[in-house]
Amino acid sequence: MKDFLLVYNKLYNYYGAQGWWPINKNYSGKLRLNYGEKFEICLGAILTQNTSWTNVEKTLINLRKNNILNINKLRLIDINKLAELIKSSGYNNQKSKKIKQFIKFLDSDKEINRENLLDVWGIGKETADSILLYAYNKPYFVIDTYTRRIFSRLGFCDEKIDYDKLQDLFHSGLDKNFILFNEYHALVVEHAKVFCRKTPVCSSCPLNDFCEYYKDNCERLINK
DNA sequence: CGCCAGGGCCTCA
DNA sequence: TGAGGCCATGGC
Numbered sequence: 001m002k003d004f005l006l007v008y009n010k011l012y013n014y015y016g017a018q019g020w021w022p023i024n025k026n027y028s029g030k031l032r033l034n035y036g037e038k039f040e041i042c043l044g045a046i047l048t049q050n051t052s053w054t055n056v057e058k059t060l061i062n063l064r065k066n067n068i069l070n071i072n073k074l075r076l077i078d079i080n081k082l083a084e085l086i087k088s089s090g091y092n093n094q095k096s097k098k099i100k101q102f103i104k105f106l107d108s109d110k111e112i113n114r115e116n117l118l119d120v121w122g123i124g125k126e127t128a129d130s131i132l133l134y135a136y137n138k139p140y141f142v143i144d145t146y147t148r149r150i151f152s153r154l155g156f157c158d159e160k161i162d163y164d165k166l167q168d169l170f171h172s173g174l175d176k177n178f179i180l181f182n183e184y185h186a187l188v189v190e191h192a193k194v195f196c197r198k199t200p201v202c203s204s205c206p207l208n209d210f211c212e213y214y215k216d217n218c219e220r221l222i223n224k
Numbered sequence: 225c226g227c228c229a230g231g232g233c234c235t236c237a
Numbered sequence: 238t239g240a241g242g243c244c245a246t247g248g249c
Contacts, residue, residue, distance in 0.1 A: 050244090050245095051245090051246080051247095052246090052247075052248075054247075054248070055246060055247060055248085058246095058247085087245085087246070088246060088247075089245090089246075090244080090245040090246040090247080091243095091244050091245055091246085092244095092245070092246080093244075093245085094243095094244055094245090095244095095245095160239095162238095
């Protein structure tokens with residue numbers, strides 16, 4: 001039986017609390033967010049699609065500097081001008097359209113749930129779950145390439161496992177607690193950056209004592 | 225210089 | 238329903 005809580009505890013003991021969502025140190029980790037803060041998290045979730053957070057930060061700073069980091073300004077701005085302002089996040093012509101589509105969704109007053117979010121052009125499963133978890137405190141575990149990489153190496157799943165299937169493993173292996181999911185995903189991202197990189201740094205990894213990848217590829221070499 | 229970064233959509237079997 | 242192509246910038 002795979003113990004998702006054990007992995008969480010090991011990561012938490014090693015890295016400590018991460019204080020996500022990491023937009024702004026003044027309110028990262030806050031549980032009660034105002035409308036503007038929630039909107040900013042949604043924006044970040046779209047902008048960080050296949051993109052490093054450092055690039056997204058540049059964009060958010062640029063938007064704030066131009067005093068348009070709010071829904072009212074972004075609703076009115078020309079889409080091509082928006083694309084220019086978010087250039088540092090990459091895929092800017094797609095993402096400007098995604099932001100416009102997302103604002104149109106918010107303006108429609110439909111319920112903000114997973115099904116409706118997935119109907120919005122540009123919002124897939126990870127972005128939807130990030131929005132639900134980090135902006136709306138809903139217990140959806142966020143699956144990303146880091147999650148697949150770490151947990152397939154640990155031996156919990158196949159590397160190419162379907163999004164919903166891996167999410168189901170987390171949902172059935174943990175209490176459905178949004179604070180836990182929030183912290184856990186943040187720890188996964190940190191761990192993937194520090195040790196479980198594409199080319200992993202296994203020797204001093206805090207999880208290597210029960211990692212299948214480590215057992216198969218490292219232990220023999222070290223103990224020879 | 226090449227690689228990679230907290231995806232998602234479209235197309236084509 | 239799954240693989241492959243496409244989108245784009247910046248750090249290292």
